Amino acid sequence: KFYNETMAKMFLQFYEHTAQVVWNQFMEATWNYVTNITKKNREEMLHKDSERSQHMPYFGTWARLFKISRFQDPDMKRMLSKLQNIDKAVTPAAQYNMLLAYMETTYSMAQVCLNEGPCLPLEPDLEEVMATSRDEKELLWAWQGWQDAVGHQLCITFKCYVQLSNRTAKLNGYKDMGQLYQELQPLYLNLHTYMCRALHRHYGSELINLRGSIPAHLLRNMWAQFWVNILDLVLPFPKKPLEDITKIMKSQHWKPSKMFERAEKFFTSLGLLSTPPNFWKTSMMEKPTDGREVECHASAWDFYDGKDVRVKKCTEVTIEDLLSIFHQMGHIQYFLQYKNLSVIFCAGANPAFEEAVGSMVTLSASSHKYLLNRGLLSHQHQDSEEEVNFLMGIALEKIAFIPFAYLMDLFRWKVFDGTIQKDVYNQEWWNLRWGGQLPLSWCPPPVPRTEDYFDPGAKFHISASVPYIRYFISLVLQFQFHDALASGHVGPLHRCDSYNSKIAEKLLEDVLKLGSSKPWPEVLQKITGQTKVSAKALMTYFKPLLDWLVTENVRQGEILGWPDFSCTFEEKD
């Protein structure tokens, strides 16, 4: 065991320099691949990926030779301990990386072909059908087509991927998630009960049985994870419909670049950093029309050289895409804020923080006040009924997401720890989604599914092996941050807009710069004054809606608390 700090310092400087180069080359090669999917670019990416996969465990092993407990410098201790745990995260096998690339490419290239017409990719075509079609048969066609297109191809591959993953199950970190999940259940249950009744009125009982489940293809999202596209069917006060912001954006001839400029302007209004000039030249802001195959799933990229940051998005001029760009620019802001730290600390305080920064700003950008001031709404004020309609719109994105975000990694952790065996992956996926022992979201498949398919693979993060629990925690954290930034704001939280807020500037300016150099509870405390993630702010934000839902559900004779009430959350028979 080595003890002297001088040696450790030299080791870390050597790691720092080599890692920065290896990571920069890996990101460059991966970017080239996902923005131009060819065999050559895939090989180049895999080559850089294997270099990265060897570099990390090599330094991880070396780092373990240092006896950290004997050192004084806290930063040095934190860096070394992060390095010592690094090799558990990376599976070095080359064929493992090949499988990952194959799964992600399969997802990105999958299409659904009309019997005699063209073949449709997910973005924008199939997502457009799922979001806007009013024809149940068409929704079923697109939903089933996509599950089959991806799920069938990945069935075997995913089993090999699990075999090769040396991931240790992380069920232990799971308990406190369960705590958060329980806290949010009343909100989800009341929303789902109300939705079930409202959709039953629209679709009738052959589709919506009053046993509480809503077939997954009717929620107008390919994964039934956001329900915002059926707001028109479930609007609490139908006489006061919300304005169609997408229509207003199109009538004002918005372009993708303007959407990015607006998002950037929000961050600079908080005294945060503007994007470097090359961002506007190197980003891919629209789906290319030169025939290149690209991975359309939106993402934000850090090239670990302190200046090159990019976004890749097949942007459509819609309010959903505008808000999603705010989310991506949150990642970009974090990259810019921590760029002077050691590469070991170039990350969010924890992965949920990275997700929550952009989503927190999106909460302000969704507010009536912000949109009105930007000329995207014309009604000056919202009465209490319009406010409930507004909150329903936000809830259909945020509350509907709760069980989905929770079960995505619950499923994968059970797969990795062997609780879910490989011959029942598909059935267990739908079991989690549709009642069973731990009732979660009641969105059963509209048609029977078999083990010839791997439906979880129809979701990007499963095919691309991207962890998901960060989004579940970010859902709670973004409201906690939003509430902290609103400390100077008078009035209900859902009306708060932090644009140009000096208090927000004060709270954020030194925090994002910390990257992952400090324990996340310390960073949380700097923003919110608390050291624990708490759902209190989220519940406060939705209180007017929850009050309305409870009254409405009781009025409709729904007695909450399954399993014996009409619109029952059925136990799977």
Ligand SMILES: CC(=O)N[C@@H](CC(=O)O)C(=O)NC[C@H](CC1(C(=O)N[C@@H](Cc2ccc(O)cc2)C(=O)O)CCCC1)C(=O)O
């Ligand atoms: C190089 C790289 O991969 N970079 C990472 C960032 C990093 O790790 O540095 C990255 O850009 N990841 C992409 C991912 C994209 C999106 C996503 O996948 N969202 C989830 C969950 C969700 C749902 C609602 C919501 O409001 C926000 C998120 C989903 O759509 O299911 C799609 C549009 C929104 C965010 C992202 O930005 O998180």
Ligand SMILES: [Zn+2]
């Ligand atoms: Zn994100």
